[in-house]
Amino acid sequence: MPELPEVEVTRRCLTPVLVGRTIASVKTTAPSYVFVTAPLGLRKGLMGRRVLRIDRLGKYLLLRLDDEKTFVIHLGMTGQLFSSSVTSPRLLSSTARATLPPEDQTRFEPDSHTHVILGFEDSGSDIYFRDVRKFGKLFLLPKGGIHARLERLGIDALKVTGPHLYKASRKRKVAIKALLLDQAVVSGIGNIYADEALFLAGVRPGRGSSRLTRAESERLSEAVLSVLHRSIETGGSSISDYVAPNGQDGAYQDERHVYARKGEPCKVCGAVIVRRVVAQRSAHYCPTCQS
């Protein structure tokens, strides 16, 4: 599930292979949940455009085009953005992964989940957007336009501070984890990094936001920065479907302390990691290290 680190890694990988190229063809699937801008409008808007640069806003990728429009991509839960030349078992079903030998897990062929295929004037590799569960979002921003989805985003998670978290938590009655997941407060944090940051800060996910002290807010902001930077360094987390545009898996999943480790021993104290539901999301924590 792509969160800020995975989106940032995707941005860094895509920049050298996409910037400066002119889109010569756009293929899409039929209208569906992923197309905020209808497929026809997307095809018309992208055709013939050159990509000037790629920015990131929270979990959104922003492809800046030469006509001053912006192609906005959100990877949702299972979104994958990659070059047509890559090979990765993560682009296959689990059955194919389990049954096919590695040498037969050859180059990916677009399937029904491949919602956009960008071809280029230079005849180099195509770029695919694939999303099995269709929780991703694709839309085109007109010149100077601001979409409500982007406008409501809070401070980027890589810029979060203790005072910001402390101030935001004063007027809220929700659990601290729900606050971290609220993109209007901090943009870019999802379930994995919320759990990991709360572990490093020693705060339980279900704790009421308003009970966070200044010192804990400071520790939490430092923990958020620490886990996000470390995840970017290691290429993100490839727990389920995430794969970088170059076909590489991330490695941060090997460094997790709590997320999806229910029943396993805490790496610090040995206590059993607990799972409970907070804000309708699974939350994992160590009952000894976090209070």
Add this chain to the structure above:
DNA sequence: TCTGTCTCCTGAGAGC
């Protein structure tokens, strides 16, 4: 205004 719930979607895995 804030909070909680429902909804969208589909593959994986558990249970029978």
Add this chain to the structure above:
DNA sequence: TGCTCTCAGGAGACAG
């Protein structure tokens, strides 16, 4: 073996 059910989760819509 095959069917059914549950779960996973980002974020918008909606109700209270």
